Amino acid sequence: MQRWLPGARVVKWFNIVGNPHMVNPDFNGEKPDMFICGNEVSAKATASELAQQLDWPPVIDLGCISKSRYLEPLAMVWITHFFNTGFNFNHAFKLLRK
Template identity: 50%
Template structure:
């Protein structure tokens, strides 16, 4: 499958490596191609492009940026390039503020998740929340005592969730479908 990944940080690179390892074709979208020069040299089968080109390329799109940048990045990617495609939302709504007594601040409320906001702004994209509750070192082929770990997902589109469940299976995860987009309210703080 052709995968367009929006992001150039550790999470984006970890997932890109996983997709390549499992036989997918990958284009990483970024504003700063120089940031990915080392990754590109180590992964000659991967491509580097703009956000719009990566989103256009992907049959499936992965949003792997800081939560506060998600809307801006999706706008740069272009709503038309996301329309009708599964979009794995890896983001968390962590505010650009220091933790208070070790507790992170979020820019969403208990009644409105980041993914709900993204789904409203890009209604033709088929968002599925996944990978946001695990560190990037464990996203692909995790090895835990007791067998396969479970990844919580949610989203409004059943076919998109089935596609993402298949990817999770390839990556060594069991899937627990928590329901519609509103379930992201519980998944995002994990």
């Protein structure tokens, strides 16, 4: 997309959670993580602000838009689990840190 529209401010995010949980995500008191990729710092900042307005914790910035290719397989993990659990939207990802 970024190659086709070089002047566009492309941000990849919100592809790893079901739509019922895009606003005020809560999983038994835990907030899932959201990953973001994009070439333009200001576009990612705008998206990050929107995520916080939707009650998400600070997004995890994976870097430039080329890193979005790593989010696609993660989305497939989410989708596979969705189908394997009878179309259940109630799962999300959390990056654990030590």
